[in-house]
Amino acid sequence: AQKITQTQPGMFVQEKEAVTLDCTYDTSDQSYGLFWYKQPSSGEMIFLIYQGSYDEQNATEGRYSLNFQKARKSANLVISASQLGDSAMYFCAMREENSGGSNYKLTFGKGTLLTVNP
Protein backbone atom coordinates (compact mmCIF):
# COMPACT_ATOMS: atom_id res chain seq x y z
CA ALA A 1 0.00 0.00 0.00
CA GLN A 2 1.11 3.53 -0.68
CA LYS A 3 1.68 6.00 2.14
CA ILE A 4 2.56 9.69 2.26
CA THR A 5 4.01 11.29 5.39
CA GLN A 6 4.16 15.03 5.96
CA THR A 7 5.77 15.59 9.36
CA GLN A 8 5.32 19.38 9.56
CA PRO A 9 1.78 20.28 10.67
CA GLY A 10 2.65 23.97 10.33
CA MET A 11 5.44 26.13 8.96
CA PHE A 12 6.18 29.85 9.15
CA VAL A 13 8.28 31.84 6.67
CA GLN A 14 9.05 35.49 6.15
CA GLU A 15 7.92 37.10 2.93
CA LYS A 16 10.56 36.87 0.15
CA GLU A 17 12.39 34.00 1.85
CA ALA A 18 12.53 30.39 0.65
CA VAL A 19 10.82 27.51 2.47
CA THR A 20 11.00 23.72 2.20
CA LEU A 21 7.99 21.51 2.92
CA ASP A 22 8.86 17.90 3.69
CA CYS A 23 7.28 14.81 2.16
CA THR A 24 8.34 11.19 2.43
CA TYR A 25 6.57 8.32 0.74
CA ASP A 26 6.39 4.57 0.89
CA THR A 27 5.53 2.33 -2.02
CA SER A 28 6.52 -0.99 -3.52
CA ASP A 29 5.68 0.23 -7.03
CA GLN A 30 8.50 0.84 -9.50
CA SER A 31 6.62 3.45 -11.50
CA TYR A 32 4.83 6.23 -9.68
CA GLY A 33 4.16 9.93 -9.79
CA LEU A 34 4.51 12.52 -7.03
CA PHE A 35 2.38 15.65 -6.83
CA TRP A 36 2.09 18.76 -4.73
CA TYR A 37 -1.21 20.59 -4.38
CA LYS A 38 -2.03 23.86 -2.64
CA GLN A 39 -5.37 24.28 -0.85
CA PRO A 40 -6.31 27.83 0.17
CA SER A 41 -9.14 28.44 2.61
CA SER A 42 -11.58 28.42 -0.34
CA GLY A 43 -11.14 24.63 -0.52
CA GLU A 44 -10.05 24.18 -4.13
CA MET A 45 -6.98 21.98 -4.63
CA ILE A 46 -4.54 23.76 -6.94
CA PHE A 47 -1.91 21.69 -8.76
CA LEU A 48 1.63 22.96 -8.29
CA ILE A 49 4.16 20.45 -9.56
CA TYR A 50 4.64 16.84 -10.71
CA GLN A 51 7.62 14.46 -10.61
CA GLY A 52 7.69 11.04 -12.25
CA SER A 53 9.68 8.30 -10.56
CA TYR A 54 11.85 7.84 -13.66
CA ASP A 55 12.51 11.54 -14.19
CA GLU A 56 16.21 12.13 -13.65
CA GLN A 57 15.95 15.87 -13.15
CA ASN A 58 14.07 17.60 -10.36
CA ALA A 59 10.86 19.22 -11.55
CA THR A 60 10.51 23.00 -11.51
CA GLU A 61 7.50 25.23 -12.12
CA GLY A 62 8.20 28.91 -11.65
CA ARG A 63 8.89 29.53 -7.95
CA TYR A 64 8.20 25.87 -7.11
CA SER A 65 10.77 23.09 -7.30
CA LEU A 66 10.61 19.51 -6.15
CA ASN A 67 13.69 18.08 -4.43
CA PHE A 68 13.35 14.42 -5.42
CA GLN A 69 15.60 11.94 -3.60
CA LYS A 70 14.50 8.52 -4.78
CA ALA A 71 16.78 6.45 -2.56
CA ARG A 72 15.52 8.29 0.51
CA LYS A 73 11.93 8.24 -0.78
CA SER A 74 11.52 11.94 -0.27
CA ALA A 75 9.88 14.59 -2.46
CA ASN A 76 10.24 17.92 -0.71
CA LEU A 77 8.65 21.07 -2.13
CA VAL A 78 10.77 24.20 -2.23
CA ILE A 79 9.04 27.56 -2.62
CA SER A 80 11.40 30.39 -3.43
CA ALA A 81 10.71 34.07 -2.72
CA SER A 82 7.58 33.42 -0.62
CA GLN A 83 4.60 35.70 -1.12
CA LEU A 84 1.70 36.48 1.22
CA GLY A 85 -0.60 34.64 -1.19
CA ASP A 86 1.35 31.44 -0.61
CA SER A 87 -0.29 31.07 2.81
CA ALA A 88 -2.34 27.88 2.51
CA MET A 89 -2.39 24.12 3.18
CA TYR A 90 0.04 22.14 1.04
CA PHE A 91 -0.51 18.48 0.25
CA CYS A 92 1.92 15.92 -1.10
CA ALA A 93 0.35 13.06 -3.06
CA MET A 94 1.39 10.05 -5.08
CA ARG A 95 -0.07 7.77 -7.71
CA GLU A 96 0.97 4.34 -8.96
CA GLU A 97 1.59 4.52 -12.71
CA ASN A 98 1.92 0.92 -13.85
CA SER A 99 -1.56 0.75 -15.34
CA GLY A 100 -0.84 2.31 -18.71
CA GLY A 101 -1.97 5.69 -17.52
CA SER A 102 -5.42 4.62 -16.37
CA ASN A 103 -4.94 5.00 -12.60
CA TYR A 104 -6.53 8.14 -11.22
CA LYS A 105 -6.27 7.37 -7.52
CA LEU A 106 -4.09 9.80 -5.60
CA THR A 107 -2.92 9.02 -2.07
CA PHE A 108 -2.52 12.22 -0.05
CA GLY A 109 -0.60 13.13 3.07
CA LYS A 110 -2.17 15.07 5.94
CA GLY A 111 -0.79 18.38 4.72
CA THR A 112 1.31 21.26 6.03
CA LEU A 113 -0.17 24.65 6.86
CA LEU A 114 2.18 27.34 5.55
CA THR A 115 1.93 30.88 6.92
CA VAL A 116 3.85 33.66 5.20
CA ASN A 117 4.55 36.63 7.46
CA PRO A 118 5.01 40.18 6.11
Add this chain to the structure above:
Amino acid sequence: DAGVTQSPTHLIKTRGQQVTLRCSPKSGHDTVSWYQQALGQGPQFIFQYYEEEERQRGNFPDRFSGHQFPNYSSELNVNALLLGDSALYLCASTPRRAGANVLTFGAGSRLTVL
Protein backbone atom coordinates in the same frame (compact mmCIF):
# COMPACT_ATOMS: atom_id res chain seq x y z
CA ASP B 1 -12.91 28.51 -19.64
CA ALA B 2 -14.72 27.22 -16.54
CA GLY B 3 -12.89 24.75 -14.39
CA VAL B 4 -14.53 22.01 -12.34
CA THR B 5 -17.80 23.20 -10.84
CA GLN B 6 -19.54 21.56 -7.89
CA SER B 7 -22.91 22.06 -6.27
CA PRO B 8 -24.12 22.71 -3.70
CA THR B 9 -21.24 24.46 -1.96
CA HIS B 10 -22.63 23.81 1.52
CA LEU B 11 -25.39 21.64 2.88
CA ILE B 12 -26.63 20.29 6.19
CA LYS B 13 -28.32 16.92 6.62
CA THR B 14 -29.37 14.75 9.54
CA ARG B 15 -28.33 11.19 10.29
CA GLY B 16 -30.07 8.61 8.15
CA GLN B 17 -30.84 10.99 5.30
CA GLN B 18 -29.54 10.73 1.76
CA VAL B 19 -27.54 13.33 -0.16
CA THR B 20 -26.65 13.95 -3.80
CA LEU B 21 -23.67 16.07 -4.82
CA ARG B 22 -23.07 17.22 -8.38
CA CYS B 23 -19.98 17.89 -10.47
CA SER B 24 -19.36 19.32 -13.93
CA PRO B 25 -15.87 18.56 -15.23
CA LYS B 26 -13.58 21.02 -16.90
CA SER B 27 -14.21 21.50 -20.61
CA GLY B 28 -12.43 18.79 -22.58
CA HIS B 29 -12.23 16.40 -19.62
CA ASP B 30 -14.10 13.09 -19.65
CA THR B 31 -12.93 11.34 -16.46
CA VAL B 32 -14.27 12.29 -13.03
CA SER B 33 -13.02 11.25 -9.60
CA TRP B 34 -14.49 11.92 -6.17
CA TYR B 35 -12.58 12.45 -2.93
CA GLN B 36 -13.64 12.86 0.70
CA GLN B 37 -11.65 15.25 2.88
CA ALA B 38 -12.38 15.09 6.59
CA LEU B 39 -11.39 18.05 8.75
CA GLY B 40 -7.63 18.18 9.27
CA GLN B 41 -6.94 15.33 6.86
CA GLY B 42 -5.85 14.90 3.28
CA PRO B 43 -8.40 13.87 0.65
CA GLN B 44 -9.27 10.17 0.32
CA PHE B 45 -10.21 8.59 -2.99
CA ILE B 46 -13.81 7.40 -3.23
CA PHE B 47 -14.19 6.34 -6.89
CA GLN B 48 -13.59 7.29 -10.49
CA TYR B 49 -15.93 7.31 -13.51
CA TYR B 50 -15.22 7.08 -17.19
CA GLU B 51 -17.65 6.34 -20.03
CA GLU B 52 -20.50 6.31 -17.48
CA GLU B 53 -19.01 3.40 -15.54
CA GLU B 54 -17.22 3.15 -12.21
CA ARG B 55 -13.65 2.18 -13.07
CA GLN B 56 -11.86 2.40 -9.73
CA ARG B 57 -13.06 2.41 -6.15
CA GLY B 58 -11.41 3.26 -2.87
CA ASN B 59 -12.15 1.80 0.54
CA PHE B 60 -15.66 3.19 0.98
CA PRO B 61 -18.86 1.29 1.80
CA ASP B 62 -21.66 0.69 -0.67
CA ARG B 63 -23.58 3.60 0.87
CA PHE B 64 -21.42 5.70 -1.42
CA SER B 65 -22.49 5.43 -5.04
CA GLY B 66 -22.13 7.51 -8.13
CA HIS B 67 -23.18 8.13 -11.66
CA GLN B 68 -21.73 9.71 -14.76
CA PHE B 69 -23.91 11.18 -17.49
CA PRO B 70 -23.30 11.29 -21.25
CA ASN B 71 -22.14 14.92 -20.95
CA TYR B 72 -19.42 13.68 -18.51
CA SER B 73 -20.98 15.36 -15.47
CA SER B 74 -21.22 13.23 -12.35
CA GLU B 75 -23.16 12.74 -9.15
CA LEU B 76 -22.08 11.34 -5.80
CA ASN B 77 -24.84 9.81 -3.67
CA VAL B 78 -24.48 8.92 -0.02
CA ASN B 79 -27.27 6.95 1.69
CA ALA B 80 -28.01 6.47 5.39
CA LEU B 81 -25.79 9.35 6.41
CA LEU B 82 -23.59 9.00 9.49
CA LEU B 83 -22.01 11.74 11.56
CA GLY B 84 -18.64 10.61 10.22
CA ASP B 85 -19.71 11.46 6.68
CA SER B 86 -19.31 15.14 7.52
CA ALA B 87 -16.52 16.33 5.22
CA LEU B 88 -15.55 18.34 2.18
CA TYR B 89 -16.32 16.33 -0.96
CA LEU B 90 -14.04 17.16 -3.83
CA CYS B 91 -14.58 16.35 -7.47
CA ALA B 92 -11.64 16.17 -9.87
CA SER B 93 -11.53 15.77 -13.63
CA THR B 94 -8.91 14.89 -16.24
CA PRO B 95 -8.79 13.93 -19.88
CA ARG B 96 -8.32 10.18 -20.27
CA ARG B 97 -5.24 10.00 -22.42
CA ALA B 98 -1.67 8.87 -21.96
CA GLY B 99 0.41 11.47 -20.19
CA ALA B 100 -2.60 13.19 -18.66
CA ASN B 101 -1.17 13.28 -15.18
CA VAL B 102 -2.87 16.18 -13.51
CA LEU B 103 -6.23 16.11 -11.80
CA THR B 104 -8.11 19.42 -11.82
CA PHE B 105 -10.15 19.85 -8.65
CA GLY B 106 -13.27 21.81 -7.88
CA ALA B 107 -13.81 23.87 -4.72
CA GLY B 108 -15.85 21.11 -3.13
CA SER B 109 -19.18 20.57 -1.41
CA ARG B 110 -19.05 20.86 2.35
CA LEU B 111 -21.45 18.38 3.98
CA THR B 112 -22.41 18.62 7.63
CA VAL B 113 -24.34 15.73 9.15
CA LEU B 114 -26.15 16.48 12.42
